[in-house]
Every structure is written in C-alpha cells, then in structure tokens.
Amino acid sequence: MLFSPQTIALSIVDVADTTYKISTSESIEELLASINCIGLLSPPILKKNPRTYTIISGFKRIAACINLGWTTIEARVVDYKASDLQCARIAIADNSANRSLNFIEQSISLSMLLNYYDDKEVIREAKGLGLNINASLLEKLKKTAQLSSEIKKTILRGTISLTIALELGKMDKPSAMALSQLFESLNPTFNIQKEMLTMVKEIARIKDLSISQLLNDKYFLSIMENGEISRNQKVQKIRYYFKKMRNPVITQFEENFDCLMQRIDLPDEIKLIPPDNFEGTKYSIVFNFQNPKEFEFKKEALDKLMLHPEFIKIFEKEIADYKSLH
Amino acid sequence: MQITNLYIDRDVLDYPAVDAIRTRLNIPHTVIEGPEKVYEIISASADPVESGKHALLLTKNKGAFIRNCPGTVKYTCCDYTILHIGTFCTMDCSYCILQSYFHPPVLQLFVNHDDMTASLDSVFSQNKKMRIGTGEFTDSMIWETIYPFADKLILKFAKQTHAILELKTKTVNISNILEVSHNRKTILSWSLNTERIIKSEERGTSSLDARLNAAARCQSKGYPLAFHFDPMIIYPGCEKEYQDVIEKLFSHVSSENIVWISLGTFRFMPALKAIVEKRFEHSKIVYGEFIKGMDAKMRYFKPLRISFYQKIISYIRLLAPDVLIYFCMEDTEVWEKTIGFDPSDYGGLPRMLDDSATRHCGLSEDIN
Structure with missing residues (x-):
C-alpha cells in the first residue's frame, strides 16, 4: 500500500470521526509545546475520502496543530481504496510501534x-x-x-484494577456506576476494593436487592457524606458496615467477646487469644515480662482472671438469637 | 439427568453388565482405550460438571473397592468404610462436593463385579465389625433403573454377620430390592432435607414424601433404616421447616427401626463456591455465615452450628428419645454442647455406631 506525502487543509480533516482512534490520552499540552518549538516531526496518517480525510493515526498531533492555529498539515495519505481492515492495521501498528x-x-x-x-x-x-x-x-x-466509557476512564485513572473493572462490567449499569463512584471517592487499595465488591455482591444476593439500592441506604450515605471524618475512616466504617450486614451473627459475637474482654480488664500486656474464628477449642494467653517482679505481677493477674465471674463466659460460644441471619 | 453419551472402556467390553446396560440405555456408544479420553472430553467442555452428568463411562475399578472414608483428625470421624462402586451422580444438588472433588467429574460405573465380590469376601473373612456404604462417591441407588445390582450386594451381605451394608440415596429406586432376603444386614438410608431445600437445591431428586414413603415400604419389608440430615442449610425459618421434616419422618417410620440419624450442616471446600455460583445462579447457600474450619473447609460459624444443632436435636428427642444421633465431622465441643457428651465417653463414635448396628442388625461380636 502506498502512502503519498501530501499537504492537507485541516478544515477538511474529519476530527469527529474516531473510527481508528486507539489512544486514550486526551492531553496535548506537551505535544503543543514540542510542535510549537520544533514543528511536526512525524506526519499523521490520513485516509482520503471523496470530500474529507479520516484520521488513521495522529489524532493528538492534528488537535495540537489546530490548537496552534495551523491551517494545513503535512500528512501521509492512504488511498481511498484502502479497506477498513488495512486502515485498522495501520492504526494499530503505528500506535504500538511508538509506545x-x-x-x-x-x-x-x-x-x-x-x-x-x-x-x-x-x-x-x-x-x-x-x-x-x-x-x-x-x-x-x-x-x-x-465496559462503559465511565468504567474505562476509572481504569485509566488507576482508581480501579482491571479485575475489579471486569467484575463491574458484569453488573447492571446503576450498580456498576455506584460502586465505581464509591471507589473513586474513597480510593481504597485494590485488595480492599475486592473485599468490598465481594461483600456488596453477596449482601445484595442475600437481601434480594440491587447493589445500587444497597448503596443508597441511609446509613451508608451518612458515612459517605460525613465531612468530619477522613477518607480512611470512611473506608473503615464502610467495611465494618458491610461486614455487619454480611455476617451479622459473627460480627455480633465478636463484639460481645470484645465487651467481655473489656469487662475482664486484663492488664495491657496480657493478651487472651481465642481460637481462629472461634472454631477450635484452644485459647492462648500471651504475656511478656522483663524480670521476676514483673512475672509475679502478671501471674497474679492471671490468678485473678481465673476467679473473675465472667471468665467462664469466654468458653460458652453461645449466641442469643440468630434470626437476623440473612 | 439423561445419559446421552455412553463410553465403554475396551477392557470391559465383554463384561455381562456392559451388555445389559448398553441394551437398557439404547444409545450409541463409543469404545475407548482407557478413561483418559473421556476425562479429556469432559474437561474440554464449557461446563464439565453438567457434561459429566450426561456421559456414563463403564470401566474397571483398577484401585481398591474397599476404602476408608476420607475423614480428618481435626473432627470426630465415624470410621466408615466405602465400597467404591462408581463415581459422581446423575442427580444435581447444588451443594454436592463431588462437583469439585473429581477432576473432572465423570459418571463412572465399575463393572468388574467379580473383583468387587472378591474384595468383600476378603473383608468378611476378617470377621470384624464394619459399616460399609456405597453412597460416598455416588448415590447408592442411581443405577438401579438401568442396571440393578443392589439386590446382589444385599444378598452378599445377608450371608455374613459382621458387616452391614448401608445404601444411601435420594432416589426411590427400591422396587428391585423389596423382596430380597436381606437378613437385616443392609440398612436403607435416605438423605433428608426441608422441602424448600429439596425443591431449590436438589435438582432431579425425589420429593421428601416419596423418600419417606419408600423408607416406610422398606421398613415393612423388615429393612433397618437410617437417615442423614446432611447437609442442613441454615436460612431464615429453617428450624421450623426441619422440625416439620422430623415430624413427617416419625409419622412414616418407627424410631425403633432407625439404626442412626446423622446430622451435619453444610460445609464445603472453597473451590465449590464458584461452581455453585455459576451452576445454580438462584442458590444462596454459599452466602451463609461461614468461616474456614480446621480442615480448611468452609463451615458455619461454630456458635451458630451449636445453637442450630441444639434445636434440631431437641425436635428429634421429643419424638424419638432413644434413637442414636451422631454428627458427621464435628468436634468434641459441639458434641458436648449439643448432645451432652463426648463420644469417647462411650468408647468413641465408631463403637457407638457399631453397637447400634449390632442391636438393630444382629451383628456378631468381633472375634479378633
């Protein structure tokens, strides 16, 4: 295929036709400065139509030249007989060769x-x-x-990962947009995004709601709109809110356990560690000491623990009610 | 599920069972040089689990027919023995572990029955009490309409006095076994669940009423019975619905004829979750309050299980105070907080089950 170098009037270049546009970057400031300083080094590639020219490669260069007030441009022109496939191949090869x-x-x-x-x-x-x-x-x-253009933009901005974006792509549009805005607004790490996404999807399934409905909840909105807490605090509050909705019994049980530990009031440097997920039966006590005196003090605290009226409750693993489940 | 593809391993082409199954199914078959070819075909399909339910492979069990149930030391195991007659299932339960257990899941029916008989003879010659079941890697009775062989197993067990056979099923394919002289050495057992769960999660299985009617018919023919509430699914209102099942159970059969009732809440390897989500898009069972258990399976949060079991056991005890209830894979803490004792107080769970089998099925005492 022959490219013929030609001088083309910018007024007949169809800048609205983005058939072969690949670049997602819209910024032309650096290009403007460069072209203004040393001129157009690499001519764009255009396709000749009966009355206009379609841009195959060089969208930003042409935008910069128009911005600089140029009326004509040096371009390499592909004959109008070139097929769509040939033009697409040129666009891809030219873009991927440069970056x-x-x-x-x-x-x-x-x-x-x-x-x-x-x-x-x-x-x-x-x-x-x-x-x-x-x-x-x-x-x-x-x-x-x-994916919708809005979600593609969030990927380009680095707000969400491709994996998350593809998950959003499977959702109805209002739900995808609501989550995308949540991530955009709070900018949590990708791992936290993944956790939130899983939680929200599952809560929506459990409650037979759409995600957008879920994210329109009053309490959720009150966290999002609270101007007195930081972004990180909002992330933490929302994670806890989701956790409580997703696993109400587990969350309640953990809260009760924490309350019990507060009432038992062990000295700071003694830790009582329950079994993982309260599944096993082995509890651990961890404490540090620097000398026999400190050891004696901790030992006395442990002796008192045995006599504490609520110590036995730690092992009960009872839940009052689980009707709130699901 | 309808079998649409029949594969026959060349090694078993001349076996009597093959001819009978081929005639009965009356579909074209493909002779293959080993099961690998079928594994490849199933694995390459878009939904291997679904494909696996339509393709039957008749082959040899080249491994052991008699196997120990794959339990774990982290939870109390019943020391069950498996008679490995085949793999996978034609029914389609959302929670079925077999969907992620086999890679790929393939319906295999082992037709080298002479080898199986020899394995059983070897076991029987030990004169050791054993509970042997065929319903671990498949349903015990799914092939009865195509190639009945439960009757042969029942007869085999009837001639000895140390082991019992448990046929565990969700089908009602009992017509071929009702008149067999079983000598009470075969326990017919059904997995039970609430009507809601049967309808939503157990595709292609028999209804609760049908299962209980089948159990009653077997009881009338003198068979001892067992029931498995496993997996029980926790959902809003589930206690009342399980209570209804329990009441229905005891209105159909006598508690005195029940050798055991097992309880187990839904648990699964994490890989099953994605399969359920993909294959059962309306199912919510994987969204319960699960934690990772000590055996790396997802289980309901322990305080939740304890509270739930306490209620279920109270419903059973109300109608059948003496029936043996046991847990499949729970730990001592759950036993103590729900049933009120640790199985080791009574010589361990295997011993408790053996004793119940001895009472109900007339097993002889161990010689060894």
Whole structure:
C-alpha cells in the first residue's frame, strides 16, 4: 500500500470521526509545546475520502496543530481504496510501534481486528502488528471492550484494577456506576476494593436487592457524606458496615467477646487469644515480662482472671438469637 | 439427568453388565482405550460438571473397592468404610462436593463385579465389625433403573454377620430390592432435607414424601433404616421447616427401626463456591455465615452450628428419645454442647455406631 506525502487543509480533516482512534490520552499540552518549538516531526496518517480525510493515526498531533492555529498539515495519505481492515492495521501498528499500549488501547485495537478474524487468527495478527497477546489476555480484553466509557476512564485513572473493572462490567449499569463512584471517592487499595465488591455482591444476593439500592441506604450515605471524618475512616466504617450486614451473627459475637474482654480488664500486656474464628477449642494467653517482679505481677493477674465471674463466659460460644441471619 | 453419551472402556467390553446396560440405555456408544479420553472430553467442555452428568463411562475399578472414608483428625470421624462402586451422580444438588472433588467429574460405573465380590469376601473373612456404604462417591441407588445390582450386594451381605451394608440415596429406586432376603444386614438410608431445600437445591431428586414413603415400604419389608440430615442449610425459618421434616419422618417410620440419624450442616471446600455460583445462579447457600474450619473447609460459624444443632436435636428427642444421633465431622465441643457428651465417653463414635448396628442388625461380636 502506498502512502503519498501530501499537504492537507485541516478544515477538511474529519476530527469527529474516531473510527481508528486507539489512544486514550486526551492531553496535548506537551505535544503543543514540542510542535510549537520544533514543528511536526512525524506526519499523521490520513485516509482520503471523496470530500474529507479520516484520521488513521495522529489524532493528538492534528488537535495540537489546530490548537496552534495551523491551517494545513503535512500528512501521509492512504488511498481511498484502502479497506477498513488495512486502515485498522495501520492504526494499530503505528500506535504500538511508538509506545506500549494500555489495556483499554489494546482492547480497542483487538475490537478492530475481531471484526475480521477469529480468536486464533487475531492473536497471530496482533503479534504481527506489535501486540503480544495470549488467549487469556484476549478474553480479558474482549470483556474490557464491553465496559462503559465511565468504567474505562476509572481504569485509566488507576482508581480501579482491571479485575475489579471486569467484575463491574458484569453488573447492571446503576450498580456498576455506584460502586465505581464509591471507589473513586474513597480510593481504597485494590485488595480492599475486592473485599468490598465481594461483600456488596453477596449482601445484595442475600437481601434480594440491587447493589445500587444497597448503596443508597441511609446509613451508608451518612458515612459517605460525613465531612468530619477522613477518607480512611470512611473506608473503615464502610467495611465494618458491610461486614455487619454480611455476617451479622459473627460480627455480633465478636463484639460481645470484645465487651467481655473489656469487662475482664486484663492488664495491657496480657493478651487472651481465642481460637481462629472461634472454631477450635484452644485459647492462648500471651504475656511478656522483663524480670521476676514483673512475672509475679502478671501471674497474679492471671490468678485473678481465673476467679473473675465472667471468665467462664469466654468458653460458652453461645449466641442469643440468630434470626437476623440473612 | 439423561445419559446421552455412553463410553465403554475396551477392557470391559465383554463384561455381562456392559451388555445389559448398553441394551437398557439404547444409545450409541463409543469404545475407548482407557478413561483418559473421556476425562479429556469432559474437561474440554464449557461446563464439565453438567457434561459429566450426561456421559456414563463403564470401566474397571483398577484401585481398591474397599476404602476408608476420607475423614480428618481435626473432627470426630465415624470410621466408615466405602465400597467404591462408581463415581459422581446423575442427580444435581447444588451443594454436592463431588462437583469439585473429581477432576473432572465423570459418571463412572465399575463393572468388574467379580473383583468387587472378591474384595468383600476378603473383608468378611476378617470377621470384624464394619459399616460399609456405597453412597460416598455416588448415590447408592442411581443405577438401579438401568442396571440393578443392589439386590446382589444385599444378598452378599445377608450371608455374613459382621458387616452391614448401608445404601444411601435420594432416589426411590427400591422396587428391585423389596423382596430380597436381606437378613437385616443392609440398612436403607435416605438423605433428608426441608422441602424448600429439596425443591431449590436438589435438582432431579425425589420429593421428601416419596423418600419417606419408600423408607416406610422398606421398613415393612423388615429393612433397618437410617437417615442423614446432611447437609442442613441454615436460612431464615429453617428450624421450623426441619422440625416439620422430623415430624413427617416419625409419622412414616418407627424410631425403633432407625439404626442412626446423622446430622451435619453444610460445609464445603472453597473451590465449590464458584461452581455453585455459576451452576445454580438462584442458590444462596454459599452466602451463609461461614468461616474456614480446621480442615480448611468452609463451615458455619461454630456458635451458630451449636445453637442450630441444639434445636434440631431437641425436635428429634421429643419424638424419638432413644434413637442414636451422631454428627458427621464435628468436634468434641459441639458434641458436648449439643448432645451432652463426648463420644469417647462411650468408647468413641465408631463403637457407638457399631453397637447400634449390632442391636438393630444382629451383628456378631468381633472375634479378633
């Protein structure tokens, strides 16, 4: 295929046609400065139409030139007979040759190719155009392509991980948006996002509610809108709120255990550790001492513990009522 | 579930059972050079569990027919013995551990019955009390409509006096065994659950009424019975519904003819959760209040289990004060806080079950 270098009037370049746009970055400030300083080093690639030109590669360069008040531009022009596939291949090759493409850009590139190739062929074709993609990544990228533009933006901003985004992609739009906004607003770590997402999905299933309904709850909103606590405090409060809704009996039991330990009031440096998840039967007492005097003091505290009227309650593992379950 | 693919291992092509099953199923079959080919086909399908329920592989049990039940030392185990007649199940219960236990899950029916008989002879010659069941890796009675062989097992056990056979099922495929001379050495047992759980989580199984009617018919033919409330699912209103099941049970059969009732709440390896979510999208059973147990399985939070068991046991005791109730895989603490004693006080759980089998089934005392 021949590219012919031509000078093209910017007024007949169709900047609204984003058929071959791959780049997700909208910022042109650095490019503006560079073009203003040393001119346009790499000419964009355009496709000739009967009356206009479609941009195949160089969207930001053209935007920068228009911004600088240029009226014409040096471009490499592809003949109007070039097929959509040929143009897509040029766009992908040109973009991937200049930088590594992010997930969204890779998914856009693959979407272009998947109009013409099956999964096996597309992996081979993508490799020829500079994209290294395996079958597992292909599946993720196909799902990424289906995500709403809002969720794609949160991935690009680094607010949510691809894994979380793909989970959001499976939800109804209001629920996905509500969670996306929650993560955007509180910016929790990816691990906490994953925990919150799992909790919220399961609570919604248990209560037969949509996630958006769940996140519209008065108490939840009061935490989110509380201007007197920090973002981290909000994250902690919301996690606890979700935990309490997801596992009401466990949370209540743990709270009761903590209250009991407060009433028993062991000295600070003596810790009574229950079995993991209260499942086993072995409790531990851990204490440190620096000398015989301190040892004697701790020993006396342990002797008092044995006589404490509520000590026995630690081992009861009773729950008052579990009707609130589910 | 309908069997749509029949695979026959070339090694067993001439076995009598194969011919009978082929005729009965009347579907095209594929002869294969070993089970691996079927494993490959099932594994490659989009839903191996679903595919596995439609493909029957007739093959040899190349391993042991008699196996110890895979218990764990962390919880009190009943020391059960498995007679390994086949794998997987044609019914489709959401909670079924077999979905994630076999890789891949394949319906296998072992047709080298002469080897199985030899294994049983070897066990019987030890004159040791044993409780042997076929319902661990499959349902004991699913193949009765295609290739009845429970009657042969029952007859085999009837001729000795040290071991009992437990046939555990959710089917009502009993017509072929009703007239067999069982000598009370076979216990017919049913897994029971609430009608809500049977309807929502146990696809393709018999209704509660059908199971209890089948149990009553077996009782009328002199068979000792057992029942397994396992897995019990905790959900709002479950206590009342389990109480209804218990009342229904004792309105159908006599508590005096029940050798044991086992209780166990839902527990699962973590890998099962994703399978349930994918295959049973309306099921909520994996969203209970679970913690990771000492055996790495997810279990309901222990105080919750204790409280629930206390209620269930009180309902049973009200109608059957003397029936032997035991837990499948719970620890001493749960025993003490619900049943009121530690099995070791009575020589251990295996001993308690052996004693009950001895009383109900007329087993001889151990010679060894």
